[in-house]
Amino acid sequence: MANIKEIAKLAGVSVSTVSRVLNNHPYVREEKRARVLATMKQLKYARNMNAVHLITGRTMNIAIMLPFINHAYFSLLMEGAGQEALAASYRLILCQTGYAQDKELEVLEMLRNREIDGIIILSSAVTPEQIEAYCPYGPIVCCLDAGERLFSSIYINHAEAFRRAMHYLIDRGHRRIGFTVGRLDSPSTRARKTAYEEVLKEIGEPYREEWILDGCIDLEDGAAIMNRLMDMRERPSALLVTGDHVAAGLIYEAEKRDISIPQELAVIGFDNQPIGKMLGLTTIDNRLLDMGSEAFKIVYAHIQGERKDPVRKELPFELIERSSV
Amino acid sequence: MANIKEIAKLAGVSVSTVSRVLNNHPYVREEKRARVLATMKQLKYARNMNAVHLITGRTMNIAIMLPFINHAYFSLLMEGAGQEALAASYRLILCQTGYAQDKELEVLEMLRNREIDGIIILSSAVTPEQIEAYCPYGPIVCCLDAGERLFSSIYINHAEAFRRAMHYLIDRGHRRIGFTVGRLDSPSTRARKTAYEEVLKEIGEPYREEWILDGCIDLEDGAAIMNRLMDMRERPSALLVTGDHVAAGLIYEAEKRDISIPQELAVIGFDNQPIGKMLGLTTIDNRLLDMGSEAFKIVYAHIQGERKDPVRKELPFELIERSSV
DNA sequence: TTGTAAGCGTTATCAG
DNA sequence: CTGATAACGCTTACAA
Numbered sequence: 001m002a003n004i005k006e007i008a009k010l011a012g013v014s015v016s017t018v019s020r021v022l023n024n025h026p027y028v029r030e031e032k033r034a035r036v037l038a039t040m041k042q043l044k045y046a047r048n049m050n051a052v053h054l055i056t057g058r059t060m061n062i063a064i065m066l067p068f069i070n071h072a073y074f075s076l077l078m079e080g081a082g083q084e085a086l087a088a089s090y091r092l093i094l095c096q097t098g099y100a101q102d103k104e105l106e107v108l109e110m111l112r113n114r115e116i117d118g119i120i121i122l123s124s125a126v127t128p129e130q131i132e133a134y135c136p137y138g139p140i141v142c143c144l145d146a147g148e149r150l151f152s153s154i155y156i157n158h159a160e161a162f163r164r165a166m167h168y169l170i171d172r173g174h175r176r177i178g179f180t181v182g183r184l185d186s187p188s189t190r191a192r193k194t195a196y197e198e199v200l201k202e203i204g205e206p207y208r209e210e211w212i213l214d215g216c217i218d219l220e221d222g223a224a225i226m227n228r229l230m231d232m233r234e235r236p237s238a239l240l241v242t243g244d245h246v247a248a249g250l251i252y253e254a255e256k257r258d259i260s261i262p263q264e265l266a267v268i269g270f271d272n273q274p275i276g277k278m279l280g281l282t283t284i285d286n287r288l289l290d291m292g293s294e295a296f297k298i299v300y301a302h303i304q305g306e307r308k309d310p311v312r313k314e315l316p317f318e319l320i321e322r323s324s325v
Numbered sequence: 326m327a328n329i330k331e332i333a334k335l336a337g338v339s340v341s342t343v344s345r346v347l348n349n350h351p352y353v354r355e356e357k358r359a360r361v362l363a364t365m366k367q368l369k370y371a372r373n374m375n376a377v378h379l380i381t382g383r384t385m386n387i388a389i390m391l392p393f394i395n396h397a398y399f400s401l402l403m404e405g406a407g408q409e410a411l412a413a414s415y416r417l418i419l420c421q422t423g424y425a426q427d428k429e430l431e432v433l434e435m436l437r438n439r440e441i442d443g444i445i446i447l448s449s450a451v452t453p454e455q456i457e458a459y460c461p462y463g464p465i466v467c468c469l470d471a472g473e474r475l476f477s478s479i480y481i482n483h484a485e486a487f488r489r490a491m492h493y494l495i496d497r498g499h500r501r502i503g504f505t506v507g508r509l510d511s512p513s514t515r516a517r518k519t520a521y522e523e524v525l526k527e528i529g530e531p532y533r534e535e536w537i538l539d540g541c542i543d544l545e546d547g548a549a550i551m552n553r554l555m556d557m558r559e560r561p562s563a564l565l566v567t568g569d570h571v572a573a574g575l576i577y578e579a580e581k582r583d584i585s586i587p588q589e590l591a592v593i594g595f596d597n598q599p600i601g602k603m604l605g606l607t608t609i610d611n612r613l614l615d616m617g618s619e620a621f622k623i624v625y626a627h628i629q630g631e632r633k634d635p636v637r638k639e640l641p642f643e644l645i646e647r648s649s650v
Numbered sequence: 651t652t653g654t655a656a657g658c659g660t661t662a663t664c665a666g
Numbered sequence: 667c668t669g670a671t672a673a674c675g676c677t678t679a680c681a682a
Contacts, residue, residue, distance in 0.1 A: 003674090003675055003676085004675065004676060004677095005675080005676095013652080013653085014652065014653045014654075015653085015654095015675095015676080015677090016652070016653060016654080016677080016678080017651090017652065017653080018676095019676070019677060019678085020651095020652090020677095022676090022677095023677085026651095027651050027652080028651075028652085029651065029652090032651090032652090046434075046437040046438050046439070046462070047438050047675085047676085048379070048438065048439050048674080048675050048676070049435075049438045049439060049440045049676095050375055050378040050379040050382075050384065050439055050440070050674085050675080050676090051379050051658090051674070051675035051676040051677090052675085052676060052677080053375040053378070053379075053676095054373070054375040054376050054378075054379050054658050054659070054660085054674090054675085054676075054677095055657080055658050055675085055676050055677050055678085056658090056676090056677070057375075057658080059375065061386075061418070064419070068404070069400060069403045069404045069407045070397075070400040070401055070403070070404035071400075072395075072397075075394060075395040075396075075400055076395055078394045078395070078419070079393070079394045079395035079421075082394050082419060082421045083421070085419075085421075086421055086428070091418050091419070091420070092418070092419040093386070093416050093417070093418050093419070094389070094403070094407060094410075094416070094417040094418070094419050095416070096404075096407045096408070096410075096411055103411070109371075110374075112371040113371050113372050113373065113374045114371070114373050114374060114375055115374045115375070137371075218599065219599045219600060219603055220599055220603070223603060248600075249603060252603055252604070274543065274544045274545055275544060275573075275600075277545075278544055278545070278548060278574060278577055279577070328658090328659055328660085329659065329660065329661095330659080330660095338668080338669085339668065339669040339670075340659095340660085340661090340669085340670090341661085341662090341668070341669060341670080341671095342667090342668065342669075344660070344661060344662090345667095345668090347660090347661095348661085351667095352667050352668085353667075353668085354667065354668090357667090357668090372659085372660085373658080373659050373660070374660095375658085375659080375660090376658070376659035376660035376661085376674090377659085377660055377661075378660095379658090379659085379660070379661095379674050379675070379676090380659085380660050380661045380662080380673080380674050381660085381661070381674090382674080651682100652681100652682080653680100653681085653682080654679105654680085654681080654682095655678100655679095655680090655681105656677105656678090656679085656680100657676100657677090657678090657679100658674105658675105658676085658677090659674105660673100660674085661672105661673085661674085662671100662672085662673075662674100663670100663671085663672080663673095664669105664670090664671095664672100665668105665669090665670090665671105666667105666668080666669085666670105
């Protein structure tokens with residue numbers, strides 16, 4: 001496999017000239033450039049990018065850390081980041097962690113080991129402090145509000161969105177409100193829980209632990225909620241559901257049991273996925289596609305040196321009214 | 326940032342010894358090993374993997390080429406490959422192409438440039454011949470039957486699955502059968518079309534171009550089919566739908582219009598996605614998760630040198646009977 | 651506009 | 667068990 005040296009010898013120039021041609025540098029006589037190019041073609045030259053990476057200290061790779069690949073929420077974020085990466089000629093390295101801390105730390109180590117130029121964290125189990133320890137090695141951006149940190153954040157205000165949704169329900173006469181979450185100990189769940197308590201206090205309703213439905217991640221979980229609801233001696237009249245797919249599962253199961261939505265149970269989703277649109281689901285659009293692309297742009301700006309300090313950017317959300325409330 | 330040389334000097338050993346420690350080689354006196362390890366910790370040593378990649382000629386990266394990230398079909402395949410990659414300590418590089426040939430060729434070039442050790446192609450627009458041109462540079466596997474090639478294939482027999490589904494419908498009294506596809510010019514569509522014509526001939530039904538519904542990729546496309554069907558002077562009594570999400574959109578739209586399924590329109594899906602299960606969709610399980618993980622394993626076996634010749638492996642499919650027929 | 655030579659940070663080889 | 671030293675293939679001062 002030919003290298004730059006052989007090309008140089010055969011073309012009768014120096015390796016630097018070959019390198020200049022390779023990198024589209026100016027100051028190469030057209031005649032020599034042509035000769036180099038011809039020799040490359042003749043020898044089927046292929047650049048060894050690892051050598052380039054070694055000398056330049058860059059890999060054009062960014063890791064995207066996420067717990068599950070096969071989930072609509074992460075797919076949308078990935079899509080957003082992926083489009084930007086494509087445009088910037090960067091590559092996304094898929095790092096599925098399943099929320100295992102050791103796997104997450106491995107990804108962070110990749111940054112230290114210069115295997116990647118930056119990291120986009122879609123969701124993780126490690127603490128912000130653990131992440132900060134890796135900030136000296138390259139830009140990191142998180143898709144949630146981690147507060148004032150050494151790394152960047154791009155997020156929507158979950159507490160605010162949650163409050164907005166609750167008030168929307170309250171304005172329409174609901175007082176018995178419950179909600180579903182994916183993981184009880186996630187940062188966004190904590191934000192929602194706080195908002196939940198606050199709003200309940202505002203309207204003088206008691207806080208009921210049993211109306212916080214945990215472990216709702218997918219379609220099937222949404223369908224399963226219905227069973228849990230049926231078992232309750234007192235049921236909420238409205239549900240805030242994290243994830244339109246969970247809401248879709250719930251709606252479908254409700255239909256099966258002849259529970260009419262919104263009359264017997266009002267539902268507000270999150271994420272604004274196509275399935276929600278199809279089902280007439282009232283939902284919070286949290287701009288996942290934009291968030292993914294913004295996340296990439298932030299990391300990219302840091303890599304390019306256009307930016308030095310961490311960014312902390314809030315994206316506006318939007319409540320989309322349809323017919324499930 | 327400390328390197329192997331500094332570690333060696335500070336620990337009072339040679340670089341080779343440090344390298345041996347790094348790679349868990351035997352033949353290092355325990356005392357020296359400890360000293361090296363301690364020095365590394367002290368200097369916060371981080372290995373520069375690019376140097377390792379350069380000298381070893383391996384990157385531990387495999388590209389996964391696909392047109393769209395945000396699609397359930399590809400998500401499942403990715404998930405399968407991702408799990409195996411995780412287990413093998415390999416990384417997946419996400420290469421979204423949008424079926425643009427130049428982007429696809431860029432991915433193939435990455436193999437030539439030694440940026441990756443292999444490629445998993447989930448779906449592509451380039452020809453098998455174009456792919457074969459890159460086989461000298463590393464293992465490539467395609468998730469469809471490309472025939473006897475220099476690269477590997479892992480696939481289900483689409484024609485057979487299609488025939489099976491058609492006969493299932495015919496056995497239940499259907500003769501007016503249509504089908505939907507994503508792209509008209511894809512290899513699996515061609516296989517389906519051939520099977521379609523054959524079976525129609527078998528039962529003496531005419532071939533109707535207008536019952537082949539093109540451009541059906543997502544939920545919304547499924548819903549849109551209903552409009553197309555309504556415009557027809559004569560409608561099929563059964564539809565083979567490529568992709569459970571498309572089928573789900575169709576079913577939902579049918580429900581809206583009070584068209585009963587399966588009485589007025591029978592539907593068979595493909596992919597066996599959760600949404601299909603929820604909707605009681607009869608479908609073909611084409612083992613996407615297994616296909617993804619098998620794809621990774623094949624490439625991996627080649628990289629490890631456990632295998633030399635290309636693999637061509639067919640996965641069995643299964644018709645899952647539910648209530649949409 | 652071009653060439654020489656010094657790295658980049660490892661691992662591999664080979665002699666001890 | 668250990669250490670010199672030569673690759674790996676490229677970019678980039680610096681000098682011409």
